[in-house]
Amino acid sequence: MSTDYQQAREALGVRLRELRLTAPEGRLTGTALARKLGWPNSKVSKLELGKQTATPEDLHQWAAACGQPELYEELRARLAGFESHIRSWRRQLVGGHKPVQDAHNEAQASSKVLRAWESSWIVGVLQTPDYARAVLTRSAELHRSPRDIEEAVRSRMKRQELLYAAGRKYHILLWEPVLRSLVCPPSVLAIQLDRLTGVIGMDTVELGIVPLSASLKVPPGLGFWIYDDRQVVTETWHAELWLDDADTLALYLRTWKTLQESAVYGADAHNAINRARRALAPQ
Known part of the structure; x- marks a missing residue:
């Protein structure tokens, strides 16, 4: 705390x-x-x-x-x-998962330059409905929260409309283990990986993959979002942190830029996703 x-x-x-x-x-x-x-x-x-x-x-x-x-x-x-600033899951989820998704939709809609680092799962704005459903269901089980899963999935999918809005840029970094993490059934992950290959080359999305073999200057740590260099959102098992003081923002921005130095883009990112996709074939 x-x-x-x-x-x-x-x-x-x-x-x-x-x-x-x-x-x-x-x-x-x-x-x-x-x-x-x-x-x-x-x-x-x-x-x-x-x-x-x-x-x-x-x-x-x-x-x-x-x-x-x-x-x-x-x-x-x-x-x-x-x-x-610190929004405990216990309090946020009293009303279910949809209001939490709505809050993130609003935060992203009010931002123009969005940076993300994720070391645990595919970021929500790039998820397929089935992947989102699996992640949200497991979250509801963990927190013993109301099961408004379908409403929450619809809200998360609505967020993806922002990917097609002019004047907005998503700079997203994913750690390669995310591509292989079975937080959902293998068949769902396979489709999710196909979805990721589809966003490479979009003018509003810059997707970087940090390979498992890459030399890292900082440990992967927790995932986080930076909105317009004015607010950081990260989460722990017990709470979400919405932070906006200058020193914290500067630290997270340095962290993001340091992780970006280890990322690959374009064809190399595509290859990393394809490696994970092929690894699912025997499943």
């Missing part, structure tokens, strides 16, 4: 404690507040110490129990401020 995120969470905790100590009907102890809310004492303590992230409902109940319901909007704004 980032230092900035933790500091923001602790600052929210301090504000919650202030509300408890300045309740109009008299100062509340942590125990008294917990009893009033029907919570364990430990939850009040963790929220105030920044060891647990409050939900909007937690904040609503806290403000009301402290006799200051009008302060809920302030608390919610504080929460939204740091959640806009």
Whole structure:
């Protein structure tokens, strides 16, 4: 968890404690507040110490129990401020996978120059429906999230309309193991690889493959997107990170450019994809 995120969470905790100590009907102890809310004492303590992230409902109940319901909007704004940077999957997927896909559609639609590095799977904007369905299904199983898979697939496919919009450029780098990773059935991966060969040569897409045999100046690391050199989006097992401070942007841009030095393009990229395609033949 980032230092900035933790500091923001602790600052929210301090504000919650202030509300408890300045309740109009008299100062509340942590125990008294917990009893009033029907919570364990430990939850009040963790929220105030920044060891647990409050939900909007937690904040609503806290403000009301402290006799200051009008302060809920302030608390919610504080929460939204740091959640806009670190978006936990648990929270994002409460409403299913489609809203997450819609958010990425909007982010890409508002960008003109998009850079991506991916070391785990084919990027969403280049996926076939069956490949997307396999990846999203496994994500739903992992996070035990709502199974709106077909709606999410349709949203992800809609994103591909941007590939045909003039004035937009996708610079996409894939690590060669991505081409062989069976995150879907072999037959689905075969069609997905055919799809990749089809985007080589598009005027809006520059697809580079970093061969497994290439010398790397930095480890592959996690995949990420850079939008117009103004925002980075990456993800971990527990959350998505949407980052926009100058130092972080500069670091990710250097990382992308360093990885690009090991990439092959055009016919060489086509050959790398064909090698992976041929390796599937005995499956």
